[in-house]
Amino acid sequence: MSSLRGSAAVVGAGLAGLGEAPGFSALEILGLSVDAALEECGLGLGDVDGLFTASSFHSMPTVSVAEFLGIFPRFSDGSMIGGSSFVAQLQLAAMALDARLCEVALIAYGSNQRTAGGKLVSMTEPQPYERAYRLRYPIDAYALVAARHMHEFGTTRADLAAVAVAARDWAQLNPDAFRRDPLSLEDVLSARMVSDPLGVLDCCLVTDGGGAVVMVRAERARDFPRPPAYFLGGATELSHRSIAEMPDLTTTAAVRSGAAANVFCADGDLAATWHYDGFSGR
Amino acid sequence: MAQGDDTHGPEAIFRAALAKGRILLQRNPENGAVVFYPRAVLPGTHGARAGARAEWITASGRGTVHSTTVSHRRPEAGGDRNIALVDLVEGARLMSSVVGIAPEAVRIGMAVRARIDLSGDEPVLLFEPEVESEA
Numbered sequence A: 001m002s003s004l005r006g007s008a009a010v011v012g013a014g015l016a017g018l019g020e021a022p023g024f025s026a027l028e029i030l031g032l033s034v035d036a037a038l039e040e041c042g043l044g045l046g047d048v049d050g051l052f053t054a055s056s057f058h059s060m061p062t063v064s065v066a067e068f069l070g071i072f073p074r075f076s077d078g079s080m081i082g083g084s085s086f087v088a089q090l091q092l093a094a095m096a097l098d099a100r101l102c103e104v105a106l107i108a109y110g111s112n113q114r115t116a117g118g119k120l121v122s123m124t125e126p127q128p129y130e131r132a133y134r135l136r137y138p139i140d141a142y143a144l145v146a147a148r149h150m151h152e153f154g155t156t157r158a159d160l161a162a163v164a165v166a167a168r169d170w171a172q173l174n175p176d177a178f179r180r181d182p183l184s185l186e187d188v189l190s191a192r193m194v195s196d197p198l199g200v201l202d203c204c205l206v207t208d209g210g211g212a213v214v215m216v217r218a219e220r221a222r223d224f225p226r227p228p229a230y231f232l233g234g235a236t237e238l239s240h241r242s243i244a245e246m247p248d249l250t251t252t253a254a255v256r257s258g259a260a261a262n263v264f265c266a267d268g269d270l271a272a273t274w275h276y277d278g279f280s281g282r
Numbered sequence B: 001m002a003q004g005d006d007t008h009g010p011e012a013i014f015r016a017a018l019a020k021g022r023i024l025l026q027r028n029p030e031n032g033a034v035v036f037y038p039r040a041v042l043p044g045t046h047g048a049r050a051g052a053r054a055e056w057i058t059a060s061g062r063g064t065v066h067s068t069t070v071s072h073r074r075p076e077a078g079g080d081r082n083i084a085l086v087d088l089v090e091g092a093r094l095m096s097s098v099v100g101i102a103p104e105a106v107r108i109g110m111a112v113r114a115r116i117d118l119s120g121d122e123p124v125l126l127f128e129p130e131v132e133s134e135a
Helices: A026-041 A061-069 A085-098 A139-153 A157-171 A185-190 A218-223 A254-261 B010-019
Strands: A008-019 A050-052 A075-077 A105-111 A193-195 A208-217 B024-027 B055-058 B062-071 B081-088 B093-096 B111-117 B124-129
Touching: A008 A026, A008 A085, A008 A105, A008 A218, A026 A061, A026 A105, A026 A208, A050 A061, A050 A085, A061 A075, A075 A085, A085 A105, A085 A208, A139 A193, A139 B062, A139 B081, A157 A185, A193 B062, A208 A218, B010 B024, B093 B124
Parallel strands: A050 A075, A050 A105
Antiparallel strands: A008 A208, A105 A208, B024 B055, B062 B081, B062 B111, B081 B093, B111 B124
């Protein structure tokens, strides 16, 4: 079991600009979420000495964010591994805190991709052995995965649509959710086709928004206004960049990283699981 | 030197061969594993030891569709197009597009044969359905 289990905790979290934030830049949205996270735990920017962020837009995201926030982090990490970067950074922040490389770790992200263009930020560099086929990222790649899954397991479009419907059902319980109107299986199945077998309602919403969390070592986690959320474990695994290089289209690296995270829970302890499943075919 | 020659890396060598109608693949001579895309260093997935040198082989161009999608586009954006992953008989997988057939008619498991499109700025490896020979 990792020595990091229970070594650090999130003591503040903040959100800003969820859904649509017209007129705000990505850094401004990020800054507002950081402010909310710090306010929740009663700390200030001057207390932050560890910074973790990532970006598809800023080539030196930690440097840009540190400058924008007016902080001088003595430890920082800007590893970009895609949409899971900020979840992975929980582990990195716990490591940095445990090693006494920082005392207050801030993980933050902001995006204005809805109002800035309404498209998912695409790959920044063309893939040498894919560019000739002019893929639309990431949807065409996910479609290849979904088609293979249907072939191997008999999965149907309705099975995939059920994922989108379930996500919308949960969204209806969340006042911060961007789309809260009812969504039916028929709506998803009859929506405009984008990349077979995925229609437009199988696709990830493109939204603005920012999020930030503040982590400290466990020894001081009880000194803050809100109950701490302890870090129990985490793991990452890298697999491929191009879909043609995925070793098995229906087995993701999460199978191994999930096991490696090694978070032991007693029966009944697990109250919620959150999956990053912006596309029904994932 | 299969990793490249004195002035070109594997990618440049692959593209130069493609422009002449040949599909080059790399093979690990120690275990026969076939590699695509061409690398300067044999990838770890194939169990190569450090210092192992790939050799070039010419692909037959025959393969099977591993997965397929129709990427729907507006007519002004070129219209619907097929995007597929193809398993070559030599044992490597690559991305391509199956042409010469309606994009939605491409099926997983379909036998396909390579066709190199030389009409553009750079050669493009495409596939079309295998035609049964009249033997």
